[in-house]
Every structure is written in C-alpha cells, then in structure tokens.
Amino acid sequence: MTLKERIQKTVENPLAVGGLLINLIPIFAVLFLGWGAAPLVFLYWLENIVMGFVTLARMTASTMKQHPIGLIGMLFYGPFFTVHYGLFCIAHGWILAGLAGGESAKATMDFEAPEAIFEVALASGAYMPLFLAVIAGWQTAVFVIDFLWKGQFRNTSLEKEMVAPYGNIVVLHIAIIFGAWAVLAFGENLVGVLALILLRAAWAVFLDMRRVFKEEPEAIKS
Numbered sequence: 001m002t003l004k005e006r007i008q009k010t011v012e013n014p015l016a017v018g019g020l021l022i023n024l025i026p027i028f029a030v031l032f033l034g035w036g037a038a039p040l041v042f043l044y045w046l047e048n049i050v051m052g053f054v055t056l057a058r059m060t061a062s063t064m065k066q067h068p069i070g071l072i073g074m075l076f077y078g079p080f081f082t083v084h085y086g087l088f089c090i091a092h093g094w095i096l097a098g099l100a101g102g103e104s105a106k107a108t109m110d111f112e113a114p115e116a117i118f119e120v121a122l123a124s125g126a127y128m129p130l131f132l133a134v135i136a137g138w139q140t141a142v143f144v145i146d147f148l149w150k151g152q153f154r155n156t157s158l159e160k161e162m163v164a165p166y167g168n169i170v171v172l173h174i175a176i177i178f179g180a181w182a183v184l185a186f187g188e189n190l191v192g193v194l195a196l197i198l199l200r201a202a203w204a205v206f207l208d209m210r211r212v213f214k215e216e217p218e219a220i221k222s
Contacts (some may be wrong), residue, residue: 023201029125030194039125040196041096044133044171045089046121052085053141053163058161061143061153073158079164088169093117093169171203 026043029035058079064069097117122128133141 016147018138020201021098023204025131026197027194037196039128042121042124043131044129044200045092047135048168049089050090050136050139051168054143054211055161055165056081057143058147059158060184061147062156062161064160065154070158077158077162085165119209171200174199
C-alpha cells in the first residue's frame with residue numbers, strides 16, 4: 001500500500017480527523033486568546049498526563065484476553081509505570097515552570113508539591129481547562145472505540161502498551177527546545193509559535209496513521 005493510500009485511509013477515519021482538528025485548536029488560542037509558547041508547551045505536558053491515565057487503562061484492558069492471570073501482571077507493571085512515567089512528567093513540569101518564569105518558577109523549587117505545577121499549567125493560558133477536557137474526551141473516545149470496541153486489546157500486550165507513551169515524552173523534549181527558542185530568539189514571534197503547533201500536529205498525524213493501520217494489520221503487508 002502506497003503512502004498516498006495510507007494517508008487517504010487515515011483521512012477517512014473519523015477519530016483521526018478529530019485528532020487532527022484537536023491538535024490544530026491551539027492555532028485559535030494563539031490568534032484569538034493571546035497564547036504564546038509557554039501555554040502551548042504546558043498544554044502538551046498536560047496531554048502527556050492524560051496519556052498516562054489512558055495508558056494505565058490500556059495496560060489493564062490488554063490483560064483481558066488472559067483473564068485473572070493477566071491482571072496479576074498489573075500488580076507490578078501498574079505501579080512501576082505510574083512511578084516511572086510520573087517522575088518523567090514531574091521533571092518536565094519543573095523544567096517548563098522554570099522556563100515560564102515569574103510566579104510559576106517557584107513551583108520548580110517545591111519538590112514536595114508537584115500538584116503546584118499542574119495548577120500553574122492550568123492557569124498558563126485562557127480556557128486551558130476546556131482544551132484539556134476536549135483532549136481527555138478524545139483520548140477516551142479512541143480508547144473505547146478503537147481499543148475496546150474494535151478489539152485492539154487482543155493484538156497487543158501489557159508490556160507494549162506500557163512503553164507506548166514514551167514517544168510523546170521525546171516530542172515534548174523537542175517542544176521544550178522549540179518553545180525556549182521561540183521565546184529567546186523571537187520574543188514568541190507568531191511564526192515560531194505556529195511552528196511549534198505544526199510540529200506537534202505532524203507527530204499526532206503520524207500516531208493516528210499508525211493507530212488506524214493497527215486495526216487492519218493485513219493492510220500493511222499489502
């Protein structure tokens with residue numbers, strides 16, 4: 001199957017189209033709500049937290065094919081992932097709060113209250129809680145429709161689902177670099193901020209294409 005055919009199949013998938021639209025919503029926030037680089041990267045950081053909860057749900061669902069025996073693995077992998085992935089997110093949150101400066105920078109000094117970073121992130125841009133709710137709703141829809149209803153949990157494993165969200169962590173690193181570069185080099189120039197959005201949207205399109213073709217593995221072999 002050619003790249004063009006794969007793109008066409010992805011475009012025909014409602015969840016993939018919805019995901020792309022959601023990833024382009026920040027353009028509205030930049031143009032009409034005064035968002036700069038800091039709120040954008042905070043939004044992507046919050047999205048990774050949502051992905052952490054979704055991953056725990058996917059890990060649990062992936063054991064359904066093994067019934068009670070599979071759930072035993074979650075007694076180890078669940079807490080391990082929560083601590084490991086959670087520490088990654090907290091560390092990135094401290095970095096972001098430091099880049100944002102001002103009052104939010106104080107959150108980086110309070111290692112005993114990581115929830116303060118979450119509060120800073122929610123207050124970093126206008127309507128941030130609403131955007132986060134939309135992202136959480138879409139991620140939930142993908143989990144219910146693709147993973148549960150279409151039976152993707154039968155073609156994966158607890159271990160595969162546990163490592164899946166770390167790609168977003170890598171992209172967040174890149175987003176941090178782009179965000180800092182946009183602020184320092186261009187004073188949050190519109191071009192730099194929009195480039196950050198498009199970078200994240202391109203990554204989301206790649207993930208959606210991969211997700212769509214997980215539904216039909218034989219399509220990849222053709």
